[in-house]
Amino acid sequence: MKTFPIAVIGAGPIGLAAAAHLLERGLEPVIFEAGRTAGAAIEQWRHIRLFSPWRFNLADAAVRVLKATGWESPRLTALPNGGELIDNYLIPFAATPQIASRLQTGARVIAVTRQGMDKTHVRDRDTTAFVVRVEHHGGETRDHTVAAVIDASGTWSTRNPVGTSGLPAIGETTAGNRISSPLPDVVDRDRSAFAGRRVVVVGSGHSAANTLINLAALAKDEASTCILWAVxxxxxxxxxxxxxxxxxxxxxxxxxxxxxxxxxxxxxxxxGFGIAALKNLDSHVEVEAVDGRTIEADVIVPCTGFRPDLEILRELRLDLDPAVEAPTELGPLIDPEFHSCGTVPAHGAKVLAHPEKDFYIVGMKSYGRAPTFLLATGYEQVRSVAAALAGDQESADTVHLELPETGVCSADAGTSCDVPPAVTTGSQEPEPGCCAAPEPARPGFRQVRKPAISA
Structure with missing residues (x-):
């Protein structure tokens, strides 16, 4: 097993941080990124400004590698947008010799299993290598043998449907050509798809608010733009x-x-407009509510949140919370029905562990359907996981988390706390005690006391 590398799925901020920590531990990572570059998912929302400043969006292990190259750190109190996070941090880090030689882009993971056995087999399972099946750019599919797997693939590719009850609306697939990405750049990059159109924004989170306000800005120049908001x-x-x-x-x-x-x-x-059906017509799409009301749209913006893609993990033995689809021990701490963001205690390999030894889901995907993930949380997750895989259990169990005083309380069904509205600028200082109020206990779980976020 020691002769095999450790697979890291995803070359976003958390995946690259995981690789950096593995290298510091003397372990060999191989990074599979479905996009053509590191941070490919963030590229889709590069116009969005983060709530948390740079100092909470940089992984210490990555910074140590970058500084050796002469890289200059951005101003740590500034609030970057997605493009700045990519251009000033992820791309330079991915270009370092340590990472570039271990990063495979255009490499989409389509399955993970144990070598020679499906999930029903138990004998020698913990000492059997993993197989990661990857579809590479150009169409070639190959199996890669690895000693452990860290899934940092995120949730961007699997948005929630616009229909109610967690199911796609009837006709939602057929109307796919009328549905935009979750965070379109309506003012600049995607302007032509929205200018002068009848746009329906679906959702009641800050992603929806951001898009609506930007559409209003667009409508000042393009008066025929019509904006509808369905909640x-x-x-x-x-x-x-x-x-x-x-x-x-x-x-x-x-x-x-x-x-x-x-x-x-x-x-x-x-x-009160829960969507039941979409009817794709020649010139527009008809959006029908559960109560029978209808509205017409040229474009629908789905600000409805995200969910993890678990299909690639079907042959692994997972232990997931039944509500939010996070690791079972983490689920009660992050369930947005009962908890605010910014109050999740530090956690690492122990909380993220599954019955499948040496397999971990980290980053946004580790939060399942909960929308309140912070990059700082993910960086501590992968530091702990790397320590556990290196056999340093004491370090793995000793977790700490310095949370930002800015922007940590913005729970949103459409985005994580690190993907706030594009219109947000300047410093945001919460009042003392923000998010510190005790939360009601989740049914079936004991109440967990969590630290408050304060100055």
């Missing part, structure tokens, strides 16, 4: 937030701006 709830008050009283000023400003746009009639709000 399942009876009102949009959750999205509007606390306005000027909000503990996060930028978040409060976002909600206040959105409220004004709705009240001015620039955005047409449809509440």
């Amino acid at each position: 399942r709830g009876a009102s949009a008050e959750k999205v509007y937030g606390g306005g000027e009283a909000d503990g996060l000023p930028a978040r409060g400003q976002l909600g206040s701006r959105l409220r004004r746009l709705v009240e001015a009639g620039i955005i047409e709000l449809h509440t």
Whole structure:
């Protein structure tokens, strides 16, 4: 087993940080990235500005490698957007000799299993190598033998459907050509797809708010642009937030701006609009609510959140929380029904472990359907996992997490805490005690006391 490398699935911030920690431990990573470059998923939302500043978005192990190349750190208190995260951090790190020689791009993992056995076999399972089946650019499919697997593939490729009950709306697949990406750049890159069109934004999180406000900016130049907003709830008050009283000023400003746009009639709000069906017509798509109401759209923006792709892991023995599809011990700590983001305690290999020895899901995917992941959390996850795989259990179990004082309380069904609205600028300082209120216990689980986020 020691002669085989350790597979890292995904070359986003967490996957690359995992590789850096493995190298520091004297372990050999091989990184499989489905996109053509590192950070390919982030490239889709490069226009989005993060809530958390640079100092919480850089992995220590990666920084140590970069500094040896003469890399200059960005200003640590600045708030980067996705493009800056890629251009000033991920791409330079991926280009270092240590990473470039171990990174395979255009390499989509399609399955993970144990060599010579499916999930029903147990004898010698823990000492049998893994097989990672990869579809490489050009169409060639190869099996790679590895000693361990760290799945940092994220959730970007598997958005939640726009239909209710967790299922796609009837006709949603057929209407796919009318559905945009979850975070389109409506003002710049994707402008032509939205200018002068009738656009329906679906969702009640900050991703929806961001898109709606940017569409309103587009409509100033393209007066024929029509903006509709469909939410399942009876009102949009959750999205509007606390306005000027909000503990996060930028978040409060976002909600206040959105409220004004709705009240001015620039955005047409449809509440209680759980989508049942989409009917793709020649010139538009008809969106039908559960109660029979209909609206017409040229384009639908699905700000409905994400879920993990578990299909590639079907032959592994996983232990997942039944609600959020995170590792069982992590699930109760992050369930958005009961917990706010920014209050999850530090956790590592022990919490992330599965019955499948030496297999870990990390990063955004480790949170399953919970939307409140922070990059800083993921960096501590992979530090601990690398220590566990190196046999340093004491270091693996000693976890700590310095959470940002900015932007950690923005729970959103459409994005993680590290993917906030593009309109957010400047520093956002929460009031003392933000997210510190005790949460109700999740049914069937004991209450877990968690640290508050404060200055």
